[in-house]
Amino acid sequence: AQKVTQAQTEISVVEKEDVTLDCVYETRDTTYYLFWYKQPPSGELVFLIRRNSFDEQNEISGRYSWNFQKSTSSFNFTITASQVVDSAVYFCALSEYEETGGGNKLTFGTGTQLKVEL
């Protein structure tokens, strides 16, 4: 069975601080996909990134960066120079390979509430 753990329930930072959101996953599959989604107060989940299990390259997109380490089953998300608009709940998620029934069936972590204050 798959499992995604986000141990940090809530993080509060002051604007311009860097913050890292942790994500640890469990799966018996060798092929899988990892995701990060953002949920602002309006409710809809917004896709941020997808990585497949064969691609361990770190990725940077503006102030966002992701660190994927298969050796520790972690897929951490860092926001550099945080802003008030980054305040939201962030979810890490995992899906199996399509051929084994994954597809768009995502297993989500419990989310990390990020509060960025002035």
Added chain:
Amino acid sequence: KAGVTQTPRYLIKTRGQQVTLSCSPISGHRSVSWYQQTPGQGLQFLFEYFSETQRNKGNFPGRFSGRQFSNSRSEMNVSTLELGDSALYLCASSPWPGNTGELFFGEGSRLTVL
């Protein structure tokens, strides 16, 4: 391009009633997935539809059902409502099933069961 539209946004029902929620995917998207979000259980996958066929189903009782129409719009139904069914029900669309990665979510239908 219009996003995923879910109706109604808010609704209140009593135990034992049934409810139908609707989801209109982004134009051209043919896969629709449903998720339930509660404070206790978090986000849980309900089911996924593609070309009017259910492709995948989560671990929910048979009271939860869904369908997809030929225009890709989807509905989900919960019968014999229980207090624990109170939740935010999120619909997500994507161009096709499989690991496309990016799911486009609606703002959800918030169901309260009294």
